[in-house]
Amino acid sequence: MSEELQPHRHRRSRRQDSPFVRLLKTYWVELAIVAGLLLTIFLFFEQMNIRGTLLAWLQGVDDTVMGIVGRVIDALIRFRSGLGLSELIAIPLFLIVLAALLWRVRWRLRRTPALVILTCPRCGGRIHRAHRHGVDRLVNLVVPVRRYRCGGKECRWHGLRVEGVGQQTRHAPAAE
Ligand SMILES: [Zn+2]
Numbered sequence: 001m002s003e004e005l006q007p008h009r010h011r012r013s014r015r016q017d018s019p020f021v022r023l024l025k026t027y028w029v030e031l032a033i034v035a036g037l038l039l040t041i042f043l044f045f046e047q048m049n050i051r052g053t054l055l056a057w058l059q060g061v062d063d064t065v066m067g068i069v070g071r072v073i074d075a076l077i078r079f080r081s082g083l084g085l086s087e088l089i090a091i092p093l094f095l096i097v098l099a100a101l102l103w104r105v106r107w108r109l110r111r112t113p114a115l116v117i118l119t120c121p122r123c124g125g126r127i128h129r130a131h132r133h134g135v136d137r138l139v140n141l142v143v144p145v146r147r148y149r150c151g152g153k154e155c156r157w158h159g160l161r162v163e164g165v166g167q168q169t170r171h172a173p174a175a176e
Pocket residue numbers: 120121122123124125150151152155156157
């Protein structure tokens with residue numbers, strides 16, 4: 001479309017985003033999960049009084065590195081003596097973040113055409129369902145997968161294909 005046809009109000013949202021912005025737009029959920037993970041780690045280590053240590057470091061010019069190490073060691077010793085409020089928040093949060101991460105990995109893998117397409121990745125030939133291995137069932141807990149074998153006589157490829165969105169319970173198209 002030509003520049004004149006573009007309504008004026010759309011001018012601010014330029015189509016050519018920088019690679020960084022495009023990266024943010026594509027992976028914002030992943031980035032949010034990583035941020036959640038960092039927050040969880042922060043909450044875990046909050047107990048170690050890192051914030052206090054940092055504040056002390058910023059305030060006291062005469063606070064030596066050895067002083068900080070001493071504080072961290074003190075905090076570590078205190079950390080070992082029972083669960084605090086930080087852990088009570090951090091442990092459930094960690095589980096939520098982990099679940100979110102698994103969900104997102106599953107979401108993305110099921111939308112990755114190269115993993116979902118039901119043709120042989122080696123020769124492009126027709127593939128057929130095969131019996132699942134024990135490991136496949138473990139993988140299947142996170143991402144739905146099926147084992148396939150290539151029909152090509154020379155190829156003999158066999159491996160997993162991810163069950164794509166909308167492929168549920170529907171098998172590979174029947175041979176014609
Ligand atoms: Zn093949």
